[in-house]
Amino acid sequence: MTVAGFTRYPPFIDDLARSESGRLLHAExxxxxxxxxxQLTATARYALLPAGKLLRPMMTLHxxxxxxxxxxxxxxxxxxxxxxxxxTLVHDDIIDADTLRRGRPAVPVAFGxxxxxxxxxxxxxxxxxxxxDGGAAVPPGHVVAALTALAEAGQDLCRGQSIEAGLVGDLDAGARWYPEMxxxxxxxxxxxxxxIGALLGGAEPAVASALARYGEHLGVAFQIRDDLLSYVATPEQTGKPATSDxxxxxxxxxxxxxxxxxxxxDRVELMAVLHRRGAGPGDVEWVTAxxxxxxAVGGAHRRMVEHAERARAELAVLAPSASADVLAGIARWLTSEMA
Incomplete structure (x- = not known):
């Protein structure tokens, strides 16, 4: 499966970045x-700026x-x-020894x-x-719930990273653990x-839970999309080496x-490629073929679409609004240029 004219961020996301919310986030x-x-603040600033499309904070606002x-x-x-x-990106670049992030030297390369x-x-x-700081306008219980949501996400991120580290070079274990990872x-x-956005916006628990499920399915679809990028886009388009995985x-x-x-x-050869970390002559070309x-790329695309559709279904709890349309639009964007 190939995608002609692929761009990392199609017009919908570019327009979102230029919206009032996008301008507000970038300015702040x-x-x-x-x-x-x-030195510490300068290093953090280098990691943050110039910013990407700020998709995650945009989702919080909407x-x-x-x-x-x-x-x-x-x-x-x-x-x-x-x-x-x-x-997580800074730490990932250390773990993976990646030297490029967003088209320039990664933080570990630039700052050690x-x-x-x-x-x-x-x-x-x-x-x-x-x-x-962002919870001043809501009851303290909502702030505690938002902090809990962030802490649980951090714990899950670390557990997912740990699982992934144990799957390196092991496609048999990967098949069992990939969805959870x-x-x-x-x-x-x-x-x-x-x-967090729903809680600090004053949502009832059931609505906040539905938006949490929307986000989780969207994140799974996003990761599958990221897995696909090595096979449908160039390093210039993705901002990272095509052979990283x-x-x-x-x-x-x-x-x-x-x-x-x-x-x-072919299974034996594929495992051999992973064990030698794709370093052999013609490895990348052989795997791509x-x-x-x-x-396999088409199959992964179908899984991505399934999760994006499940994400959109969770938005049924919301009243019609421009922000609800944006959240639905983000789910559509994920699959729009890989159709």
Whole structure:
């Protein structure tokens, strides 16, 4: 499966970034993280700015507005979700030894591994402070619930990362653990950003839970989409090396589906590629051809669409609104250029 004209962020997401909420987030992020000579703050600022599309904090703002809250009241908390997300990227680049992030040297390359570890930790603790700062307009119980949601997401992220580390080079174990691993590693933060927005927007528990489920399914779809990028986009489009997953022996969904459908001979070879971390001559080309021949990319795409549709179904609890439309639109965006 190939996708002609793929762009990392199609017009919908670009328009969202230029919306009032997007401009508000970008302006506030720059205000809170000005240029400085303080090394720790400068390292964190480098990780955060220039910002990406701020999808996760955007979802927090629109989840809050969709339940009747004010986006400005949850602005600090929304940025807190970005701090946690970026912290995980900094630490991931250390674990994976990736040198490129968002088209420039990754934080560990630019500032060294010790500085990157501390900056990532700093962003995590700043995220919790941001939730408190963003909860001034709601009852304390909602703030506690939002902090709990962020803490649980952090715990799940770590557990998902730990599971993934145990699956390196093992496609048999990967087939068993992949769904749970991506639910924890990626689905958990998407779950939290929506739940936090709903809670700080004043939602009833049942509505906040539905938005949490929306976020979790969306996160799973997002991770599958990320798994697919190596096979449908260039490093210039994704901002990271195309061979990153193979180099780290990571069992992504396209590889797992190919392994399940492959002959015994191809299974042995696929495992060998993962064990030598895709370093052999022609490894990447061979894997890409195998995935194409076995429709593994198409199969992964179908799984992604399923989770995106399940995410949209959870939005039935919301009254019609522009923000509810945005949340539904994000789910549609995930699959729009991989159809």
């Amino acid at each position: 992020l720059g205000r809170r993280w000005p240029e400085t000579t303080d 989840a809050a507005e969709a339940v009747g809250g004010s986006p400005r009241d949850v602005l600090a908390a929304a940025l807190g979700t970005e701090y946690l997300h970026v912290a 591994i010790p500085g990157a570890i501390v900056a990532g930790d700093h962003l995590i603790f700043t995220a919790f402070r941001a939730i408190v 991506i639910r924890l590693k990626t689905g958990s933060l998407f779950r939290a950003v929506c739940q 193979l180099n780290n022996g990571r069992p992504t969904l396209p590889l797992l589906l190919a392994y399940d459908a492959a002959t015994d001979t 195998l995935l194409r021949d076995l429709d």
